[in-house]
Amino acid sequence: MTSIYVAGAALVSARGADLAQAVEAVRAGTIDHGACVIPSIDGDRTIPYFAMPVGDATEILVRTCRAALSDADLGDVKDIALIVGSSSLQIAEAERDASARVVGDMSTIARRVKAALAIEGCDYTVNTACTSSAHALLMAHTLVRAGACRAALVLGIEFANLVTAAGFQAMQLLGTSARPFDVARDGMVLGEAAAAIVLTAESSAPAPRLLGGANSIDTSSPTGADASGAAMTTLMRRALERAGVTTRDIGLIKAQAAGSRANDAVEALALAQLFDNVPAVTSLKGYVGHLLGASGCAELALLVGCWRAGFTPAAAGCDTPDPALPLRPMDRHSFDVPRYALLNTVGFGGGQAAIVLDTAAP
Amino acid sequence: MKIAAITHWQGRESRAALVQAIGTPPRRAGHFAELALLGAAQCASATTLPADTAVVLASHRGNRRQAEELARTVAIERTAPMPFAFVASQSGGACQVIARHLTLNGPALCLSSGRAPFERALLYAAALFQQEEAATALVGWVEETDGATDDISHWWCLDRRPHARGTRMATLGEYDAAHTRALIGTRDGVLDLDEETARAFERTEASGELDMARRVLAEGWRTGRDYRRVRAVERNRYLLLALTR
Numbered sequence: 001m002t003s004i005y006v007a008g009a010a011l012v013s014a015r016g017a018d019l020a021q022a023v024e025a026v027r028a029g030t031i032d033h034g035a036c037v038i039p040s041i042d043g044d045r046t047i048p049y050f051a052m053p054v055g056d057a058t059e060i061l062v063r064t065c066r067a068a069l070s071d072a073d074l075g076d077v078k079d080i081a082l083i084v085g086s087s088s089l090q091i092a093e094a095e096r097d098a099s100a101r102v103v104g105d106m107s108t109i110a111r112r113v114k115a116a117l118a119i120e121g122c123d124y125t126v127n128t129a130c131t132s133s134a135h136a137l138l139m140a141h142t143l144v145r146a147g148a149c150r151a152a153l154v155l156g157i158e159f160a161n162l163v164t165a166a167g168f169q170a171m172q173l174l175g176t177s178a179r180p181f182d183v184a185r186d187g188m189v190l191g192e193a194a195a196a197i198v199l200t201a202e203s204s205a206p207a208p209r210l211l212g213g214a215n216s217i218d219t220s221s222p223t224g225a226d227a228s229g230a231a232m233t234t235l236m237r238r239a240l241e242r243a244g245v246t247t248r249d250i251g252l253i254k255a256q257a258a259g260s261r262a263n264d265a266v267e268a269l270a271l272a273q274l275f276d277n278v279p280a281v282t283s284l285k286g287y288v289g290h291l292l293g294a295s296g297c298a299e300l301a302l303l304v305g306c307w308r309a310g311f312t313p314a315a316a317g318c319d320t321p322d323p324a325l326p327l328r329p330m331d332r333h334s335f336d337v338p339r340y341a342l343l344n345t346v347g348f349g350g351g352q353a354a355i356v357l358d359t360a361a362p
Numbered sequence: 363m364k365i366a367a368i369t370h371w372q373g374r375e376s377r378a379a380l381v382q383a384i385g386t387p388p389r390r391a392g393h394f395a396e397l398a399l400l401g402a403a404q405c406a407s408a409t410t411l412p413a414d415t416a417v418v419l420a421s422h423r424g425n426r427r428q429a430e431e432l433a434r435t436v437a438i439e440r441t442a443p444m445p446f447a448f449v450a451s452q453s454g455g456a457c458q459v460i461a462r463h464l465t466l467n468g469p470a471l472c473l474s475s476g477r478a479p480f481e482r483a484l485l486y487a488a489a490l491f492q493q494e495e496a497a498t499a500l501v502g503w504v505e506e507t508d509g510a511t512d513d514i515s516h517w518w519c520l521d522r523r524p525h526a527r528g529t530r531m532a533t534l535g536e537y538d539a540a541h542t543r544a545l546i547g548t549r550d551g552v553l554d555l556d557e558e559t560a561r562a563f564e565r566t567e568a569s570g571e572l573d574m575a576r577r578v579l580a581e582g583w584r585t586g587r588d589y590r591r592v593r594a595v596e597r598n599r600y601l602l603l604a605l606t607r
Contacts, residue, residue, distance in 0.1 A: 038436075039436055039440040039441055039442050040442045041442045044440070087452065091429055091432075091433060094429070094430060094433040094437075095433050095436070095437035096437075098438075099434075100430055100433035100434040100437060100438055101430060102426050102429055102430055102433070105422045105423050105424075105426075105474065106421065106422065106423065106424045106453070106474030106479075107422075107474045107475060107476050107479075110475075110476070111476065120596050120597060120599070121596070122475065122482065122485075122536065122595070122596070123475055123476055124473050124474070124475045124482060124486070125473060125474045125475065126454075126471055126472070126473050127424055127452070127453045127454050127472050127473070127474070128452075128454030128457070128470075128471045128472055129452045129454050129455065131454075132454070135471045138469075139471070139473075139486065142486070142489045142490060142493050142495060143486070143489050145489075145493055146488075146489035146492045146493055148485065148489055162433075162436045162437050163429070163432045163433055163436050163437070163443065163448070163451070166436045166442055166443055166448075167432070167436075167443050167445070167448030167449075167451075168448075169442070170442050170443050170444065170445045170448060171445045171448065171449075214469070215469045215470070215471065216467050216468060216469060216470070217417070217457060217458050217461040217466065217467055217468070217470045218458075218467075219458060219461050219462040219465075219466075219467070222446075222449050222455060222458060223449060231467070234467070242495070348449055348452055348455065349449070349452055349454050349455035349457065349458045350457075350458035350461065350462075351454060351457075351458075351470075351471075
């Protein structure tokens, strides 16, 4: 089986202008966030929000991609594939236009990035709500393994916009703070980020391997997970089978854990159904917010950065674990990097994805 | 890999066509998802699909109309959006609408890709087959009208199982000019070129995207003649597709 390496990673988020800053902020347990004002049914409303450093969107994307490519030390990038995953695409730009017109098409961001980086390989843009960049990672894995390209640059993007924030507010899904798995969790806190991951068929340096994964559709509801946990259990089981590992191999779960009362409980239930003993569970949305379509790439980049720094981050924002949930999130950083990790991502429209990593830890 | 079915719907009255195809449409799905479901349901009706069939939905513009309406509502009128209008604005939500109607639970996603989203979606489906991540797939190309053009919902059902029946996909891949010239030089069957390819190879028979879809049905598929399609996708790179009966 062809090994696919996570050869490069980069992140711009509320935790800093690059991945190194984010790792240091996570190591220090930084979880503070800002706020933004959105229109709601009862007038303008201030909501908590994880904003990233201000800058030109395209410049941020290109800088993020260059950082990941440099990290991967690929050399010539002319023939690599670019796969973009985003929920909102250019909607932030449309909001600044007097007629709210979306410029271009779904591939416009990919075209801009390819032009800036002189990439001539194939490009895909995946638009599947919050699972967009997780699906993009799995697509890249499939294409590189199939020999369609020797490497793929996967870019997860979510820029602050009113449509998304007001949409989640209208659905009463936003919380007052990011507290996944906490007994007092009351909803999600959104954020923005640009994250890039480079997947390659070869790596000269030690690097985590993306062993495989699965994506599937949960048809139970447009906005929530199958309450029985069955859809998520099936997804994770498929992911482990494709990766060639068993539940006993997994040492870490990076949970979706967005802070929703219902969906956090479903994920915990699904994990308890699949694992005889649920392994260590962490969640990252307390550090950077729910990054929607960017979260698959961003949370992978953050984990890889932390592992390189020698630790696995604690579940952020979970001060008092919900006793009703059949798992115990990590309450402190672990300095043992697990060999195998399972990363879950769930989104609107029934999208769900699970990815299995071999951290290459001894 | 076999093509078990191809369907093409084009027009302005997709809701009426959907009612005719499936009866009561799903509630609050939105126009883009209804359009996608219309074509997918028509295509799936020609065969029996296992539950783990992949759904790969390709589009240039996706659900842009709904996104622009939301941006106007929220950013210009400073009004809260309706919850289901927000959910329906996600292009990928169409995959769930299709999966629910057809009782599917396999891999599913909505994608775009430069000049040739449908052909690249076929390539991705082929990669899923090669990696044994799927054995059957519904691959669609869906575009909402932009005022001047019709709505389009064009779908192929692909099957790589040993007993699969249908048209064989003889060539599918991205190639340089030399390979492309060789394919174009073949004399038999229907040749379908986009304008850039026709220009590059000094041919005159370029067909637009809408013509392409019609010709697959009218000439390549229904008449049983071999069909060759070439799309320029990058500089000096062409996406080749050849079907043989």
